[in-house]
Structure formats: structure tokens, C-alpha cells
Amino acid sequence: MKIDKYFKGRGYSIEREFCGYPERRYVVRFFGEFICQAPTMKEAELEMIYHDSDQIEKQTGIKLI
Numbered sequence: 001m002k003i004d005k006y007f008k009g010r011g012y013s014i015e016r017e018f019c020g021y022p023e024r025r026y027v028v029r030f031f032g033e034f035i036c037q038a039p040t041m042k043e044a045e046l047e048m049i050y051h052d053s054d055q056i057e058k059q060t061g062i063k064l065i
Contacts, residue, residue: 007048014044030055 011031016024019037026044028035028051035051038044 007052010052012048012052014041014048 013029014026017027025037027037028044028048036047
């Protein structure tokens with residue numbers, strides 16, 4: 001399964017947007033709420049994984065990373 005399909009089903013999205021920088025950046029959202037921005041897709045995906053691990057920890061008390 002590709003990473004974007006897994007996370008899209010969990011409420012995440014990554015889109016290229018203008019967000020205060022001269023060029024568009026990759027913006028990560030969780031159910032529409034801004035999480036972060038990154039210059040590359042790989043960095044955005046890493047931020048998404050980190051955020052998801054925090055969500056799992058809040059729900060279960062288990063720290064993944």
C-alpha cells in the first residue's frame with residue numbers, strides 16, 4: 001500500500017499550497033486542520049508519520065517513535 005493511500009484513509013492530506021513562501025510548499029492537514037508545511041514531499045510525509053504516531057499515543061498510551 002502506498003503511504004498516501006494509507007494516510008488519506010486516516011484523515012490526512014498533502015497538497016501544494018502557497019503559505020507565506022515565494023513558492024508553493026507541501027502542506028499537511030489532518031481532517032482539514034493545518035499540521036505543517038515542508039519544502040519536499042518526503043519531508044511532508046515524515047511530518048505526517050510523526051503526527052500520526054502522536055495521535056496513536058494519545059489514543060492508546062503506546063509510544064511508537
